Amino acid sequence: MDAVLGWLQINVLSWLKPPKTIQVIDIVQIALIAWLVYRMILWMKNTRAYTLLRGILFILAFVVLANLLNMEVIVWLMGNLSVVAFTAVVIIFQPELRKALEQMGHSNFVNSLMAINRSPEENKRFSDHTVSELVRACFEMSEVKTGALIVLERETHLYEYENTGIPLDAVVSSQLLVNIFEHNTPLHDGAVIIRENRIAAATCYLPLSDNMDLSKKLGTRHRAGVGISEQSDCFVLIVSEETGAVSYAQSGRLHAAVSPSELRRALQEAQKIYDDSARILKKGRKRNGI
Numbered sequence: 001m002d003a004v005l006g007w008l009q010i011n012v013l014s015w016l017k018p019p020k021t022i023q024v025i026d027i028v029q030i031a032l033i034a035w036l037v038y039r040m041i042l043w044m045k046n047t048r049a050y051t052l053l054r055g056i057l058f059i060l061a062f063v064v065l066a067n068l069l070n071m072e073v074i075v076w077l078m079g080n081l082s083v084v085a086f087t088a089v090v091i092i093f094q095p096e097l098r099k100a101l102e103q104m105g106h107s108n109f110v111n112s113l114m115a116i117n118r119s120p121e122e123n124k125r126f127s128d129h130t131v132s133e134l135v136r137a138c139f140e141m142s143e144v145k146t147g148a149l150i151v152l153e154r155e156t157h158l159y160e161y162e163n164t165g166i167p168l169d170a171v172v173s174s175q176l177l178v179n180i181f182e183h184n185t186p187l188h189d190g191a192v193i194i195r196e197n198r199i200a201a202a203t204c205y206l207p208l209s210d211n212m213d214l215s216k217k218l219g220t221r222h223r224a225g226v227g228i229s230e231q232s233d234c235f236v237l238i239v240s241e242e243t244g245a246v247s248y249a250q251s252g253r254l255h256a257a258v259s260p261s262e263l264r265r266a267l268q269e270a271q272k273i274y275d276d277s278a279r280i281l282k283k284g285r286k287r288n289g290i
């Protein structure tokens with residue numbers, strides 16, 4: 001016990017001594033580090049890195065124990081392996097790290113810094129061409145009563161739901177969407193998730209809404225569409241297999257049986273990048289019946 005306390009005194013408590021003076025720059029540094037740690041935890045939650053973190057914590061606990069018990073060989077070995085291990089982690093998690101850096105570049109803060117150089121087309125979340133293809137696909141499927149569920153990602157990332165489906169990474173086109181939702185094809189079940197102008201994944205499983213105000217006539221496709229729009233700021237397109245009606249859900253609210261022009265208008269609104277997403281989400285939580 002004395003050994004443990006002694007070790008803690010030297011290695012941990014000595015660090016925790018408050019500095020004699022605190023300057024503004026110290027507060028800025030603390031805030032920056034806290035923000036970085038928070039972003040890293042968020043990133044880890046959405047990637048395989050969470051499993052890695054648990055592994056690293058286990059190894060750290062082992063190293064601390066080895067230190068306490070004066071296991072010099074193990075401590076020496078771990079110290080020398082740490083550089084190799086760090087390089088290995090960077091190589092293994094290269095796709096996740098790249099994605100994280102890309103996300104950082106897409107963040108609101110960076111976007112607002114860069115906004116000055118953007119063309120009107122760049123200020124849109126997805127292109128006018130994508131909007132046209134989506135409207136065309138929905139109403140073509142509506143005519144032949146093909147059921148469809150399409151989620152357009154906006155500010156909130158949908159990786160959690162995307163991971164339940166089959167990755168596609170294909171350019172959005174009405175033909176491809178009609179093909180995906182064609183009956184008796186492997187990809188027709190579940191939802192398609194669209195990120196910017198690409199279909200990220202198909203057959204995704206979405207959370208069902210437990211909104212009691214939703215019509216009892218609506219089945220799970222519509223409930224899933226409303227459900228994901230309650231959890232994020234996404235825009236959801238739904239084509240009913242039963243009636244052929246095209247609806248969209250946003251902020252937990254279902255806009256049932258809309259016309260092509262109504263759908264286009266709503267999509268054009270959802271296209272805008274600098275919407276106040278938090279405001280939309282808050283508004284949507286006031287659930288609405290249909």
Ligand SMILES: Nc1ncnc2c1ncn2[C@@H]1O[C@H](COP(=O)(O)OP(=O)(O)OP(=O)(O)O)[C@@H](O)[C@H]1O
Pocket residue numbers: 147148149188189190191204205206207208217218219220221222223224239240241242243
């Ligand atoms: N949680 C879910 N996530 C994604 N897709 C789902 C989910 N639940 C159901 N679906 C899709 O909805 C289909 C079932 O639709 P269902 O008939 O129950 O819904 P509906 O709202 O009545 O729609 P429709 O008017 O098209 O019949 C499933 O085959 C599946 O493709």
